[in-house]
Amino acid sequence: MEKRTFYRILLAIVLVLAVVYTMGIMGLVPFQWSYYITIFMIVLFLYLRIDARINGR
Numbered sequence: 745m746e747k748r749t750f751y752r753i754l755l756a757i758v759l760v761l762a763v764v765y766t767m768g769i770m771g772l773v774p775f776q777w778s779y780y781i782t783i784f785m786i787v788l789f790l791y792l793r794i795d796a797r798i799n800g801r
Contacts, residue, residue: 754788758785758788761781761784761785764777764778764781765777765778765782768781
């Protein structure tokens with residue numbers, strides 16, 4: 745998969761998760777969902793940082 749396509753799909757996923765996270769803060773969905781989304785975002789951030797350092801960006 746081309747890197748640009750991967751990042752576009754990833755952006756769509758992150759935007760949806762941000763909306764669900766906000767709904768968790770507001771109490772519309774279980775707050776535990778927001779907790780897991782936060783863990784996922786941190787792991788994703790670390791993965792992208794490590795990938796960028798390895799590939800020299």
